[in-house]
Amino acid sequence: MSDTYSQLVNNPVGGFVAKNLGLPRPVELDRYEPGAPLIDGRVLVGAAPGGRCGEAVAAVLAEAGTPVDSRLDDEVREALGTASIDAGIWNDEAPGAQRWKALVFDATGIPSSARLRELWSFFHPAIRRLEPSGRLIVIGSPPGDCDDPAEATAQRALEGFVRSAGKEVRYGATAQLLQVAPGAEGRLGSSLRFFLSPRSAYVSGQVARIGAGRDVPAVDRDLPLHGKVALVTGASRGIGSAIANVLARDGAHVVGLDVPALADDLERVVEPIGGSAIVADITAADAPETICDALEREHGGVDIVVHNAGVTRDKTLAGMDAERWELVIAINLSAEERINAELLARDGLLREDGRIVCVSSMSGIAGNAGQTNYATSKAGVIGMVEAMAPALAARAATINAVAPGFIETQMTAAMPIGPREAGRRMNSLSQGGLPVDVAETIAWLAAPDSTGLNGNAIRVCGQSLIGA
Amino acid sequence: MNYGPPRKVAVVGANRIPFARSNTAYAQLSNQDMLTATLRGLVAKHKLEGETLGEVAGGAVMKHSRDWNLVRECVLSSGLSPATPAYDIQQACGTGLEAAILVANKIALGQVDSGIACGVDTTSDAPIAVNEDLRAILLELNAARSNVDRLRTLARLRPGQLVPEIPRNAEPRTGLSMGEHTAIMAREWGITRLAQDELAAASHQHLGVAYDEGFEADLVSPYLGLERDQNLRPESTVEKLAKLKPVFGGEDGTMTAGNSTPLSDGAAAVLLGTEEWGERHGLTALARFVDAETAAVDYVGGREGLLMAPAYAVPRLLDRQGLKLQDFDLYEIHEAFAAQVLCTLAAWEDPVFCKERLGRDAPLGSIDRDKLNVRGGSLAAGHPFAATGGRIVGNLAKLLSERGGGRGLISICAAGGQGVVAILEK
16 A cells, blocks of 8 residues: 655655646645554644633643643633643744644634635644644534624634635645534544544544534543443454454454455454454345344443445446446445444344444545445445434434545555546545544544534545535 | 730831942942931931931942941941941842831831831842852961962962952852743743833833922932932933843843843932821821832742742732732832733732642733833832832832822832842821
8 A cells, every 4th residue: 555656755865856746746645543642743722702612622631631721812711721721822923933733723712804804813823833734623503503694704704714724724634614513612622532532543534523412431641442342343354454453453342244255354353353253244134133242142242233245336327237236225225224224123232422433435525436325325325324323323322424535545556547646645634544534533423522523424535626 | 025016107208319320330349338418318318417317228239358347337427326236238129128128127016216217229249259269268268378289379370260259140059040030930921022022111101290390399309410220221212122132031032121120329318207206307298118028939949930029928918908909009019020020910810820830719800001110110210229228218119298188009120039029108
């Protein structure tokens, strides 16, 4: 999975050439190492007057012990002081040489388009001072939760700002919008931590909606999934294997699932992480029952289900036979629906604070020539997630999707160089993601304190130019 | 000790000489010359010839070792009765105000009825010491018992040992000058060049008006041809100050010779006493010296700025007096550097500083800037270190007296991470 171009432009000569030719210059992204601090650098925080999330932001930064700065006249200093953060001061009129690893702005106080200027005021003088692999995070309100049309308008406008800023920030920096519903401020923590940390390396230009959720016991930051049982389908290779490893690293007991033909590969994944294996073909009629029986029998239930198993059978629609269509829909979508149905039919099998995370795809959002079957299945996954979210919430559980973009796997390594290079470079980070980037995003959605996230589809695509 | 209730302490008079820039009008003068002249002026103005006062307390920051009894020597030439006791103190730029606190406390306790607090400094007639190595050799030579020993000691003399030790305006523990320390504070608090220059221009303009309107006439006695403070530039403007190059904080620093106090020479004294003592001597109280507080901060190991101690001292004083920061009609904040004043004001407005460093639930808040240093400050007048306390106490006492009532706050930062603050009322 070597990215020769990245290696080339990251040496002095290649860098010089790329710079002068205006070629993309991908940088090596910061990625999470167990035991590392939440974020490796200072954080500049700010809030539009009347913001709701200052305390929640301050709580995250205080717990992490991250050095924080703000403007002297920023309301957020009240919250920083209350959280016992001895925050430094930054004045853009006497800027000095200050740089930040993250810029976090609480925009929930913006009530109208005229006040969108607060965004400009905060980010304009600071955006060039963002360090490599930096984080630009805007916190807003879900427009649907705003009673006043003017407020809904302004809050919806934040999306355009974040998506553009994501395309402007350089050296591996990312930009996100976290929409926090009124009353859900206390649920911001898990998402803010994820997007501040290197765990979110390849996620950019995303909007995460954070809703009411429910109270959960305190989470061990080093082992957030401690005591959890996680089923991962398609776990034997590629992204699935990375998911199994990351969930196990975060403390979960991983139950890997794959087809009989890959049983040996599956064993090689679960054995080192102390996991278990279920060998099954998820398209078989009795598969949901077999899987749920095994979970019930061996583990007494399940906390996390990751629907990762998927296949491609690419052909343009005109040339596609029915078999290719059927297989892709059956594996990528129908099997997930049937397993979910069985899971929810059995009382208590999906335990309290259960998490279902489905792997969709950028194709499911943007479409892709030759992938009518695949894109149909993956768009269906997003539909399923949205449709099932209320039912899951009623069971104190959540369901969300991740949609990977160009991820460096054996599959992409086998692509012809033209489409492969296009896929790698046509995103804000000018590089492909790694399987671990998808896995980290799933681990975030699967964490017990991600209780406010339900019905989201988060792309792991480096803010691909393709798709919304 | 058994005391009655504390007695009220009045500021009944003040006198100072115009402050001169270093190596100019007072270049040939010693601390003793300037302080003696200042005390004589105070004595003459208040008809205290031959009087025995409770005590005279004061000092100098830059002091020759021969001046170990400086204040007492000056008292002996002041016209006061030789029976007036005196002692030297030193608390860097807080010396003058700390002296006033000492005298005021003794008056309040009933130990004395009257006293003078004073301070003097010269940066022109600075003490130059012999090199430490040379000093060690000379001391050994003095202790040697035989000629052989003496020769052996002298043989250790080297040319380099003849280089003298010149006093530096630097913190011994950090090696940084006060200006460099303040530049760090200015950066930490995001203080702009413009804000500093505005404060400096206002200081000059206010002091210029004070002289023009005769406010200083009974506070400042002309001396050796100087009638006004030599550093004063009443025509100072933000535009003119903006042309100066930064002197501290590197090339993009915000601190210039215009918004930092210059090295200067001068002396100041204030007369304190009970109201009864004043009446007996035909002197009217200008204001009452109500209370004072001194604080220090850890600027070496901790992360606090060198000159931030007043920001800690004032809230403690306010709490003891049951006052808010806004309960004052006048604020006299010593302008060591414009940035020091602005950092202090910013700190009091900052919820984080007030919570984290001061342990308070709410910020102290802002002050009405129209009440700050209304008759100018150290940026315009100059700052002979130990003389500044006397200048400010005299200045505020007169302002309160003219108003016929009110309350004023004094805040003075000092080297070593210290701050001395006080409240005067009429």
